[in-house]
Amino acid sequence: MENLFNVGGVELPQPFKARRLGHVGFYYDDLAAAERFYTDILGLRVSDYLKFDPEQPPAAIFISHCTDHHSMACISSGLADKCDVDYLRGVTLNQISFQVGTLEEVVNGYRFIKERKIPIWRVGRDFPGSNWAFYCRDPDGYHVELFYGMEQIGWNRISKPVAMREVEGEEPSLPQRSEQQEIHDALNDDVELYEGHKSEDLTSSDYVVGGVTLPRPFKVNKVGPVHLFVRDVEVSEAFYHDLFGLVVTEEVVWRGHRAVFMRLGADHHVLGLYPLAMRQELGFSELTTVMGTGIEVCSYLQLRDAVEYLDGLGLKRGPKVPSELLPGIDHAISYIDPAGHCVLLYFSMEQIGWDGKPRPAQQRRKIEAPWPESIAALSDTYADQTLLGPIG
Template sequence: MDALQRTTYDIGGLRYPQPFKIRRLGHFGFNVADLQGGIDFYSKLLGFRITDTRDFSKVPGREEMAKRLVDPRIVFMSHNSDHHAFLLAHKSLGAIFGDDAVSRDITVNQITWQVGTMDEVFAAADYFRGKQVEIRRVGRDMPGSNWHTYIRDPDGHTVELYYGMEQIGWDGRSKPEAMYYRAFREQPELPQISEEQEVRDAVAKGIDINAGNTIQDRSSEEYVVAGVRLPRPFKVTNIGPMSLFVADVDASEAFYTETMGFVRTEAVTYRGHRCVFLRNGGEHHSLSLFPKALRGELGLNPDTSVASMGVQVGSYRQLRDAVSFLKKNGVRQSDAIPSELYPGVDYAAHFLDPAGHCLMLYYYMERVGWDGKPRPAAERRKVGKEWPESLEPMSDSYADPAFMGPLG
């Protein structure tokens, strides 16, 4: 079909094949057997701040469901001003919500992609219905206040498109529970009032808008990171890419490119397996897809479809210091994932969380320019076993969006 004959959608005056345009990976979550162990690891060691805890046993209408949970809490965490960039829940929650409906190795409770407007969120819901994509729910969640459409990908992973994440400012307070009356469990009518009007309405109702949870990190600030005293010798500045083991790489690639609008940056063949790297912005990739057969060959955790989750720190020096810090604190390092499976990243270290999820710590990701072409593999930095004290910059070093600090 000629490109001009294809159905396209107007997004702010630009025409796209989908009625939405993904801007970035916004947040993700894991379901784990030991919730407290996960909280300690991600908050105390990696520095994610707890912004809110939602106890289902205290949520109206969820009391019976909470009785079937080993632990009824969902813990919301963030590394930036977003209300949450990461969620933790007990693995029993995944079973109740059907996250394991397709495959019992699904331990990621959501993979959430940010779009630019509310129109896109709900236009996406209609678009997915027309394509017979399973919709899990549409509406607005609290806490976090983000408007959303949830679907499943071909392997059963819960995928969310969202707009309007609550922001936590200098005072470190989240939105109070008394303002949760603006949640929606069904697709709302548009237009909706602004966030500013919501606050004015809450004040008019007599709600104490300063009564929300206060985020705190009570660890001693014993490290100096680029001129700032912090509890750790590094600062997480970004999350992603997400790397998944899937049943059929071609089918998953088709879903994420044709239905979701991702762009394939490159594909590699490793040990005879085709592996695909997809992006939705200027980064080399924000999502990678590997065949499940490769998981066993690499000796990775058979109980999760997550191959790795990227955690970016602020600099090469911070990466070196983070590796030393995590080793000192007894976190298990892994060399299971070879460099061929994270193209566009040079120096990286992989560690396992208490549930066995592999985390890729890195400081740099290649940027894809205006012509949409990645750097040729032969021109990428060669990484040896010995990491030098400092590096020569690449042409796109420190080309990521600046972290909208402060660091702590």
């Protein structure tokens, strides 16, 4: 009989439920170049910097497309040289982070993973971002985070002030103060709440996007999925399924190689696992074991306009991946970031219903070349969760 855990009154195989891919982090030799790529070019915004010395450049840059404090972290590779034993063999992914619904789940998840002798990287509360979390290593050395309580940044674009950053480096004790209580206590301590980092994108708004003027002809709607090259797909699949509760949506065999696509919710997948042997065959950089990260824009029209815009900037395109190796993703095109990571731009992710079955491959859209001006709607077009609030 399988041992089940009570998670909010529901019996599950793990003592937590990973709800979504929250954010990803990558190492960069040139943080300034990474910042320009993701902000000036792709339109995300800087929400915070991590500095160990006020007189020195930042050690990390936190970037967001939404109200989450960050959906991407750009980390100095100098930190990887000091603390990440797998960096030198190409593990340039600093973290892949899954969100749970409660702090209790983080604590129980930490104990669950630790009891199974999985290497723990760190545990506690992270700043910038305010989230409680623990990190462990997967079989390839990728850091996997389970977190709760990501700081939210509202209309004024101001992050929490440094004075409210109470870093914790151990298993959280329960219960903790609510965020409302933290703010109340900070006010009583005369903390100036509006001294956090404020992001601004004051470049000219030359493009009309859905009736709103923006600096670019598109708006990033989501970060993810993450696609990784791994040494043993079967071992990695078992790790993410048995320990973190991801479910296999689909597997694809290509030229004798088996790739697996795993989900958390209705999106076809948040994680793609490809055998490392495919990296050279597909033409990806041998400097990184990361195949790529998806970035979703809000519509097919925006995707077409984004391609024209990014090609016009002279951005380097990534390898062309056969469509069967990107199941669940409709029209897509990739570009290369400053560290050689592939960024996959797309507009639509197939949605999985209550029965857990993906759309049969023969019923998926056939991608025309060149792309037409408009395309027919599918049953799940615009059905996935979308960006709430103003697009700019």
